[in-house]
Amino acid sequence: MRRIRIAVAGLGVVGRRAVRLLKSNRQKFLGLGARVELAAVADREVTREARALGLGPSVFRTRDPQELLAREPDVVVELLGGLEAPRSLVLEALRKGRHVVTANKRLLAHCWEELQEARASSGGRLYFEASVAGGIPLLQSLESLSANRIEALYGILNGTTNYVLSRAEEGAPLPEALAEAQGLGLAEKDPSLDLSGQDTAQKLSVLASLVTGAWVRPEGIARQGITQIESEDLEFARARLGRTPRLLGVLSLDWGRARGLWPSPKAVRVEAHVFPTLVPLGHPLAGVRREYNAVFLKTSEAADLMFYGKGAGPGPAASAVVGDIFLLARDLLSGLPAQRREPGRAVLRPIDESLSCFYLRLLARDRPGVLARIASALARRGVSIASIHQSQAGGNGVPIILTTHPTSHGRFRRALSEILGLGSVARRHTVMRILA
């Protein structure tokens, strides 16, 4: 029976739930041949939390996460939040050959290469199922797909924005939907990290790095949030386009001569971006509502796949953390060395080269000729219009909604900038991508 000593850094709601799950699953670990022991915990309020958890005197307690390492645990579970404290804890743990389970997407997105190097240098293992789409066993599923090339990935990775969009779809005004999400604890008081797409971009960075084996930095991921979207966009999209918006993190992979070898000796061409995107009402991603997350994959052999579940919350996150500890225990018992994967190579395609159909809503002053000027701006940039709708003039002007045929992001961006420069068009506008 192998003893596996666990240190937990951070006893917030997820940490406490994970400690309880470790205990209630003791028997399952024993069935595997591992005696899992909680050896040490760190938290700013460690005395109070340890008492609430009923931890025995054998469990070392500290306020300083770094002190956990002196107890020589086999596994460090990092649930601190933030960036600097987790970074130094995880790096030092890995360099000392300890194994790490973390739920910290920000750490992974911003320090991927450093973490992989620390891991590779010492044989430490790093598990992070809880960092992206919390409760969904996604990273493990990717292992079962090893005979496939992942050709594209569409992720609904942020529960807050999805809650807001899907409540708005049901008719709630957008500001009310946001207030509701805040009331339910799904959105922060300052929800800008979510609404701006930054949170989604961090998670997409983790997924892109995992799929390609090469660090795809979050700053390189073009993004646009959902703050421009208004109820009339949802209504129009549903009634006229048979679509509904979702904030999608998208990866598109061109394996070229790499042929899906992973990691690839040849560079993989990657497109990675976060945009509000109109998906057909019949598409499985349209069925992902409220705070749920989903990852939709296009694969070379298994065709389309989707994994759906809760992205956040104490239960789903702790389920992923303890699931990781379970896999880690299995791997430690196997005696196999940690996989030494050579880093892959990825080249990020400039966003301007990315092809899509676009949705654009503008507000024009009711003047003859404005539609013609908009149309010619698009034509000059080579953007082909698929449909154009001009409503009755309202108090603020005439809403014009147009959709394009597939065009490059760059062409569309330049045309839009010219259109917004027309004196007869308001600056405020809405752009979304349209999923084919």
Added chain:
Amino acid sequence: MRRIRIAVAGLGVVGRRAVRLLKSNRQKFLGLGARVELAAVADREVTREARALGLGPSVFRTRDPQELLAREPDVVVELLGGLEAPRSLVLEALRKGRHVVTANKRLLAHCWEELQEARASSGGRLYFEASVAGGIPLLQSLESLSANRIEALYGILNGTTNYVLSRAEEGAPLPEALAEAQGLGLAEKDPSLDLSGQDTAQKLSVLASLVTGAWVRPEGIARQGITQIESEDLEFARARLGRTPRLLGVLSLDWGRARGLWPSPKAVRVEAHVFPTLVPLGHPLAGVRREYNAVFLKTSEAADLMFYGKGAGPGPAASAVVGDIFLLARDLLSGLPAQRREPGRAVLRPIDESLSCFYLRLLARDRPGVLARIASALARRGVSIASIHQSQAGGNGVPIILTTHPTSHGRFRRALSEILGLGSVARRHTVMRILA
């Protein structure tokens, strides 16, 4: 570098695709530390198929699958179809300590216990990802959920019936939708195994046996197919109930004192059945259309999860087979003995105890009092009516559609039998369950 010698029994479309994928993924296996070699193949048309695949002279060929074992392969891939030939091949392989990958749900459902015994006696391993919901990496995902109790499972496990129902939902008459599925190769010429729910029951048996660790026999699974359903049921369900039918295989698990230990020393109470079920239009299962499959789980920690993908077809099935060989290679390299799981215990609840809301469409002769007689039959059995709708009389009589509050299957069944015995009601009727 460990050599892993593979024998493939059955070179149909899935077998040929799997052989090609093994070859094109050679590099990935090498990255793992395994040199995977195709050692032997068996097929009734082995000469023709081996030539088509360009197999070298080092690959042993035979018409008789049993001869494969004489070549002492590490892994036997069983893709024969049928029951008796696969059964004797797989049992003998396992008893000789060989490892087996199979896509054969019928074999697993009908011979679960025998297979597990053969496996346990010799340390052979048995992988069967391709047998249920082909392309979806489901069985592997369940491993990541080890900190959870699976409380319920709702599966769309048969592509043919789902194709028919979702095309009918789009307005196609049901017989046309079936002909379409046959034209696309999604349905057999004799589609009765699919339409009757038998295929779904076999797959549900495999899932139930896996989740509980105890054999849940397919014959014990109550089932009803989709042949009663007509276009007017779909129309009514959509317009009046906001729902649409799916043929669901359902497991409901009461872990009781077993508390999710797996395998459980205490018996788990299992409800397992296959019924056409009306799901809310906003439910993720309603977004599963055409030949796609999905498995929706209710778990103790990770809340609701859904896995979506193609259940059949050469690509998805071969992807699952080669994914299994990949996991098998990893496990063989690990040197860990095959997990010795004690068999679990499961008690199947009689279907009559199962609770549900029901949908019932009847055709009554237009006679005063028939509605009263139907209502009193239901009342006598303690079935509470939620709504009742009587349309204008047509050529054949008056269609009556009613829905019930939650009631036991037994009560509803007895009331229905009394209603169908009324002289004023036609025998032909439609029953569906309603998902809460």
